[in-house]
Amino acid sequence: MEDMDERSYWSRNAKVLLEEGGLFGSLLLDSAPPEGLCLSPEGLQEFIRQNGIQFGIDPVVCQQIAISPGSYVKERVRIAKGKPPVNGKDAQIEIYIEVDGEHRPKILENGRVDYFDMGSVQTVVKGQLLARRIPPTDGQDGLGVNGHPLPAKKGKDYRLPQGRNTVIEEDGCVLKAEKDGHVVYIPKENKIHVLEEFVVQKDVDFSVGNIEFSGSVRVNGNVQPGFKIKAEGDIEVQGYVDAAMIEAGGNVTIRGGVQGRLKGFVKAGGNLKTPFIQNAVVDVGGNCLVGESIMHSNVSAGLKIVMEGRKAVIVGGIVRAGEEVVTRVLGSPMATPTEVEVGVHPHLRSELNAIHESLKELHKNVDKTQKAIALLENMAGMGGHLPPDKAALLQKLKMTHEHYKVEEEEFMLRRSEIEILLQEVKGARVNVFDTVYSGVKITISNYSYFVRDSISRAAFVIKDAEIRTVPL
Known part of the structure; x- marks a missing residue:
């Protein structure tokens, strides 16, 4: 009779709950048992099993509840734990x-x-x-308390x-x-190329003309005003680049410096190295490594802008970097308007948006193709066979569908690669190892900071949802 009373109590006053997808089981008591009713851990465990929990029951917790059920009324008590899944490692x-x-x-x-x-x-x-x-x-795979697998x-x-x-x-x-x-x-592009190299033994001028090459280009002289070099690989210029156009899929090295004269443009898919940039537009996919100065220029780098010289200065214009800007001096004593932006990755964000749009269009085409295939297959099922032109169309639609699947996989892989790179710019910062002058505007992600008075040796970082200075 006591067993029946105990079973009746559990069934009327207790509920068994599955939590976190079945990884945990909990017990909820509505009220304490009447005086004189003895409860047993075995009776509770049997009630738990009858309510679907087959694995991971905690006998110690069951004993505590049976001894003092009144202490657990209206409280969710975890009485079982399954085996959690162990997710696979990324490639x-x-x-x-x-x-x-x-x-x-x-x-x-x-x-x-x-x-x-x-x-x-x-x-x-x-x-x-x-x-x-x-x-x-x-x-x-793990195992839920109800005995069902928890897929990894x-x-x-x-x-x-x-x-x-x-x-x-x-x-x-x-x-x-x-x-x-x-x-x-x-x-x-996330690609490694092995390329041949084209060498110019003197200046790029009227005797040479513009250069467009599928590999890498090395110029042992200067690049004169108005000329253009475009290469899928690296570009290396031993002299200076004067109001010229330089565009490389890989790295660019300009040993004599860049004098843009408001006409020059340098673009690199990889890194740029040069002693100075003046009155030029520069677009770099990787790191921009400059010896002494960036003056009155528009410079954009996907990763870092690093000023390497002892008197390195950024003054005038605007510089943008995905991760970090490092210099000794920022701005000038004359309060020259100078802007620095970090925490933005213009190339990757543009590409990610383009992938999202491409996937939308691709999914529309996949849906149309699947409906057309289903219609033709239904016609074949009803009539036994299709006319030759319809059969050919069905075969073409199936090939198109397979092509869409391959294209979608390429987009998804590239999207994953870009999202990982974007996650890595969360620690964006500006490091100034000497002086930041008034007139400088610093932007990190969506936050801006206007320098009113000169600041010595400081880093600018995001902290508590605002830009703050921290000592270096």
Whole structure:
């Protein structure tokens, strides 16, 4: 009779609840038992099993509830825990060439520092390892308290950065050079190219004309006003660039400096290295490494703008970087209007928006194709066969559908790559190792800071939803 009374109490006054997708089980008591009714841990455990919990019941908690049920009335008590799933690890891409462009400068025999001899020209031979892919893992499924499996998430997959004159081995995990040449990593495209090089032994002028080349270009002189060099690889200029147009898919090195005269333009998919930039527009996908000065220019870098010289200064114009700006002096004692923006990644954000729009259009086309396939297959089912023209159309629609699936996978992979890069700019900051003068406007993400009085040696960061200065 006591067992019946106990069972009646549990059934009338207790509820078993599944939480967090079945990983945990909880008990909720509506009221305490009447005086004289003895409860047992075994009776509670049996009631829990009858209400769907088969795994992970905690006998200690059950005993505590049975001894003193009144202490747990109207309180959710966790009485069972399942085995949580272990999600798989994401794929990893290991790159075996220099990609950041921040090499150590060469010290000359006379003690001077050559900021531009950084060993940045990288050559490879056929069969040389460029990158390796460590595949994602599947993970391990867990077990819910109700005995049902808790599926683990498989790790995300990422593709090798295969570009021109590179080959992926059959296992899909190794990228090698397919020929001898100059190797270039393009972060914006996530591709490694092995390219040949075009060399100009003198100035780029009327005797040479404009240059457009599929590999890399090296100029042993200057680039005169009005001329244009465009290369899919790197561009290296031993002299200066004067009111000229420079556009490279890879890195750009200009050893003599950039004098834009309000006409010059330099664009690099990778990094830029030069001693100074004056009255020019510069657009860099990676890092912008400058020796001494950026003056009255519009400079944009996807990653960092780093001023490397002892008297490095940014004054006038506007500079933008996805991650960080580093200089010794920012602005001037004359309060020259100067703007600095960090925490923005213009190239990647534009590409991400374009991918979102492309996916929308692609999904519309997929839906139309699927409906057309279903209509034709239904016609075939009703009549037994289709006319030759309809059968050919059905076959073409199926091929188009497969093409859309491949295209969608490419978009999704690239979107994942960009989202990871954008997550990495959360620590955006401006580091000034000497003086920030009045007249400077600093913007980090969506926050702005106007410098009213000069500040010495400080970093500007986002803290508590505003821009603050912290000592360096």
